[in-house]
Amino acid sequence: NAGVTQTPKFQVLKTGQSMTLQCAQDMNHEYMSWYRQDPGMGLRLIHYSVGAGITDQGEVPNGYNVSRSTTEDFPLRLLSAAPSQTSVYFCASRWGTGRHYGYTFGSGTRLTVV
């Protein structure tokens, strides 16, 4: 049981480039989400998914795309990277049933856009 795995751990992009941040979990969690963490801003929700084939926007979705073709994987795509997307990105999955939930986070991807 590896938990939530994110790759890569570090990435440098040039403005305008595209890339995909990978997130995988082996806990059979239906709910997965992406956050970005910026100094002074805390963690903010980008996109989330409640199951395969279902995604929705969070607080800061612009410039990002997601898809959920399987329960295990929830990749985050940067379509045309901008310096404002320099951040640390965290993927999380949610466990629990009924009203009793908890979250497990990956170790993060540190992205720099130059």
Added chain:
Amino acid sequence: KQEVTQIPAALSVPEGENLVLNCSFTDSAIYNLQWFRQDPGKGLTSLLLIQSSQREQTSGRLNASLDKSSGRSTLYIAASQPGDSATYLCAVRSNQAGTALIFGKGTTLSVSS
């Protein structure tokens, strides 16, 4: 809109002290509240999860309390150690459909030996 505030933003204490970190939230309609620890350059580690129906949770030297009606939670750390140095994040999940975790900005704790 749910807002989560953590006070203080930073805290420095000598080893062995007992300390309290504070978290407040504006909307009391929550499912639960979760405390995380984040080491520099690392991910988030879940410390304690308190359901809305609970008053407190304990794990080792950590004790988290929840007063939903007043919108407050505290994380009590007993007999602090240098290894406790990290940023502590509080997050709430509102009980509205489609909402996710809302985080505070954290309290950065430094414990000196």
